[in-house]
Amino acid sequence: MIPFSPEEFKDATRQAWNQSASGWNSQTPAVHDWLMAATADMLDAARITTGMRVLDMAAGTGDQTLDIARRIGSGGHVLATDLSEAMLRFARDNARQAGLSQVETRVSDAEDLDVEAASFDAAVCRLGLMFCPDPVQALRQMQHALKPGGHAAVLVFSEPQRNPCIGILMSTALRHAGLPPRDPFQPGGLLSLGKPGLLETCFGQAGFAKVTATRVYAPFQLPSARNYLDFVRASASPILQLLGQLDPQAQEAAWADMEEQLDVFQLPEGWEGPNELLLVHGMRPVG
Ligand SMILES: C[S@@+](CC[C@H](N)C(=O)[O-])C[C@H]1O[C@@H](n2cnc3c(N)ncnc32)[C@H](O)[C@@H]1O
Numbered sequence: 001m002i003p004f005s006p007e008e009f010k011d012a013t014r015q016a017w018n019q020s021a022s023g024w025n026s027q028t029p030a031v032h033d034w035l036m037a038a039t040a041d042m043l044d045a046a047r048i049t050t051g052m053r054v055l056d057m058a059a060g061t062g063d064q065t066l067d068i069a070r071r072i073g074s075g076g077h078v079l080a081t082d083l084s085e086a087m088l089r090f091a092r093d094n095a096r097q098a099g100l101s102q103v104e105t106r107v108s109d110a111e112d113l114d115v116e117a118a119s120f121d122a123a124v125c126r127l128g129l130m131f132c133p134d135p136v137q138a139l140r141q142m143q144h145a146l147k148p149g150g151h152a153a154v155l156v157f158s159e160p161q162r163n164p165c166i167g168i169l170m171s172t173a174l175r176h177a178g179l180p181p182r183d184p185f186q187p188g189g190l191l192s193l194g195k196p197g198l199l200e201t202c203f204g205q206a207g208f209a210k211v212t213a214t215r216v217y218a219p220f221q222l223p224s225a226r227n228y229l230d231f232v233r234a235s236a237s238p239i240l241q242l243l244g245q246l247d248p249q250a251q252e253a254a255w256a257d258m259e260e261q262l263d264v265f266q267l268p269e270g271w272e273g274p275n276e277l278l279l280v281h282g283m284r285p286v287g
Contacts, residue, residue: 006133009188010109013131014083016236017060021086023234025061025094030222030231032063035126038155038216038277039064042124043071045153045212045281051075052121055145057110057138058082058128062091062103068124069100079115081108082128113141120145123152127277130156130193139206139282146284152208153281156193158215160184162276165220166191168261169232173242176254190238199280208282220273225262228273229255 017024024031042064048054050073056065059080068078080103082088088105095103108114110125110132123142132138142152160167167184174181184191185198193199203211222228232239233255243251265273 004133004187006187009133010083012241013188013236016241017082017084018086020234020236020240021061021084021090024087024236025090027231027234028061028063028094030220030227034220034275035063035155035218038218038279039067039126041214041216041279042126042153042155043068045151045214045279046122046124047151048072048122048124052077053119054078055115055120055123055142056080057113057123057125057142058131059091059105060084060087060128062088062094062105064124064126065091065103066095066098066100069095069098069103072102074102077102077104079120080105081110081113081115083107083109110138110141113138113145115145117144118147121147121150123150125152125154127155127157129154129199130190131188133187135193135199136202136205139202139208143207143282143284148284148286150284151281152203152284153279154199155216155277155279156199157191158276158278159194159196160191162215162274163191163194165228165262165265165273165275169237169239169258172254172258172261173239176250176257177242177245179242194278199278203280203282206282207285209285211280211282213281214279216277216279218275218277220275222271222273224271225259225266228262228271229259 052072059065065080085107092105
């Protein structure tokens with residue numbers, strides 16, 4: 001077996017998200033609706049209010065960055081960081097178009113964060129931490145960036161059985177690629193932080209106090225399974241990397257197989273993919 005190289009993994013992650021930036025940005029309305037309530041819960045957990053300085057780690061094209069900017073108002077400041085320059089370019093443009101000049105962007109690996117120590121009142125990360133091969137290191141960086149008494153809140157996917165669509169996508173892609181099943185909790189994977197209790201332990205190891213965890217049910221509601229697959233195809237999902245090894249006809253056969261399985265979630269009023277997230281919160285100790 002080839003040993004896992006975190007640096008090679010991150011290079012591949014950066015490249016994949018650079019390539020998918022435009023597609024992910026085009027899916028913003030669907031992602032916004034899907035995660036609107038969970039995002040509000042995350043901002044509440046991080047105690048984000050008017051005038052604060054907020055760190056938004058792995059911010060992508062900035063959907064939640066704009067929510068933060070609106071909540072803190074023009075007297076606050078939000079720094080959106082991400083590994084992918086292309087994703088952040090969209091975040092910057094989206095903020096500019098929304099007239100939110102309190103948004104700043106900075107390319108930075110979450111595990112080696114380029115920010116001033118103890119300079120933020122709050123920090124968040126929405127669906128980004130699970131891509132870090134060393135999530136404890138990323139949380140340490142977050143902790144270091146917070147002022148003493150500052151709060152952090154993170155959203156990740158919970159365990160595989162609560163996120164069956166991800167399991168269907170992954171197992172189907174592996175089977176069509178002729179590969180054996182994978183450990184869903186392997187580092188850097190979509191479900192890598194979904195094991196019950198794991199992320200709370202990571203928060204503790206990173207030095208956070210008063211750690212809390214909540215499950216947030218966040219079904220993805222779309223007109224059809226085809227729309228969900230359009231979303232998957234527009235994101236830098238590991239599914240694309242697996243199917244990328246196949247010829248176009250074999251890729252289409254895999255997508256059709258996934259669609260057939262995902263149709264099981266079709267309801268009379270539309271398609272509803274079950275998804276559960278974990279919202280974990282911690283505070284930088286005072287003194
Ligand atoms: C699923 S997107 C989420 C983006 C945004 N937070 C949202 O919820 O719309 C994951 C993001 O994590 C970023 N990412 C992955 N690994 C990272 C790392 N090591 N450091 C910083 N960002 C990373 C990717 O570039 C991508 O923008």
